[in-house]
Amino acid sequence: MHEATVIANIVDAVLEELGKHKVKKVNSVTMVVGDLTELGYEQMEFAWGVLTENNILKGSKIIFEPEKIVVRCKDPACGFEGPCKEIDMGEDTYEHNIPVLSCPVCGGGVEVVQGMACRIKSLDVDLEEEENRCSITGTQRRPGRSSRRRRS
Ligand SMILES: [Zn+2]
Structure with a gap:
């Protein structure tokens, strides 16, 4: 597994x-x-x-x-960079969509960037x-109290 x-x-x-x-x-x-x-x-x-x-x-x-998934076209003349096409497996399946690892613009080879x-x-x-109240992420647990001021 x-x-x-x-x-x-x-x-x-x-x-x-x-x-x-x-x-x-x-x-x-x-x-x-x-x-x-x-x-x-x-x-x-x-x-x-x-x-x-x-x-x-x-x-x-x-x-x-x-x-x-983000792919980049290997052909510098094309230069596409963006999401790849996917084969939709439909809603009644738990399978992931299947990514198509070729350039959606020119059909050429791609590099996976993400x-x-x-x-x-x-x-x-x-x-x-x-x-030491902070977490390793740096998230603040207490929301900062903002002083209320009235703007006229
Ligand atoms: Zn391309």
């Missing part, structure tokens, strides 16, 4: 990163997953649940952020010390 291997690597990487901080609790881990990787979100979510059962990640959520990603984007954690 390919998904389990990917998640095992992600779990290792996350645990290593967490070792550098005094982390109390992990809320969620966000992963960027390219459409070309053909990784199943459901399988990965399942693997996450299993592989985080006995460590600090227990109870945390894994969030997937899809990355669209869509292969499989990486951790951010971690949302609670740190031990209260003063």
Whole structure:
């Protein structure tokens, strides 16, 4: 099961990163997953649940952020760069659409510039010390209080 291997690597990487901080609790881990990787979100979510059962990640959520496929035409005279065509598998199937890896303009060969990603984007954690309230992502937990001023 390919998904389990990917998640095992992600779990290792996350645990290593967490070792550098005094982390109390992990809320969620966000992963960027390219459409070309053909990784199943459901399988990965399942693997996450299993592989985080006995460590600090227990109870945390894994969030997937899809990355669209972008191709660049190898023919400099054409120069197309953008989304590739896809063969629609229809709505009544759980299969991903099939990407067509050729230039939608001239039909020539392409280079994939985006869509292969499989990486951790951010971690949302609670740190031990209260003063250190920020998460590794830098998200602010408390919304800044804006002083109300009336404009006439
Ligand atoms: Zn082209």
